[in-house]
């Protein structure tokens with residue numbers, strides 16, 4: 001596998017800490033005040049207009065999205081169109097000439113209630129518009145039943161190793177796209193499940209941390 005993805009139940013709403021990590025041998029990050037996340041937009045049936053909040057950290061290296069309508073359902077009474085939803089994020093980024101960045105981590109929080117027989121799968125595909133063929137996709141699943149039958153909040157953390165880092169074009173603005181999809185499948189037509197952020201105390205948020213390297 002080209003990546004690692006971790007999915008853990010959590011007992012309380014997590015408070016993720018934004019971080020920029022510089023491994024040994026990498027260039028120091030440029031002055032964060034020179035990094036600009038120029039704008040952020042989104043598209044997809046999981047994030048209709050007006051349902052997403054976007055927050056950029058003061059140092060402009062972390063973007064946090066909050067989703068109000070990124071909700072999937074499966075089971076008796078639900079339209080089959082409810083079992084998969086996607087939300088693609090588009091980040092218009094400006095960065096100092098001479099540096100590139102790589103996506104290194106993203107973290108998701110949400111709520112899942114899945115009967116035995118239901119599986120929920122998360123896919124996140126990262127690519128730059130300037131090189132749409134170079135993509136990195138993470139995939140991780142929850143098998144229903146057990147603790148998930150009664151409902152749990154969860155944290156999903158993607159960590160993409162160096163070999164599969166995707167880098168922004170050198171010395172240019174870049175548009176980073178992150179296509180997130182949640183899909184529910186069932187082996188039992190009587191079973192039901194949902195993966196949703198529709199919970200008063202746990203927001204389904206995504207954080208994209210940016211890592212920098214010097215252009216060659």
Ligand SMILES: *[C@@H]1O[C@H](CO)[C@@H](O)[C@H](O)[C@H]1NC(C)=O
Pocket residue numbers: 115116117188189190191192
């Ligand atoms: C199918 O799901 C229903 C509802 O969760 C459950 O009562 C039933 O035992 C399940 N059937 C099988 C064969 O697992």
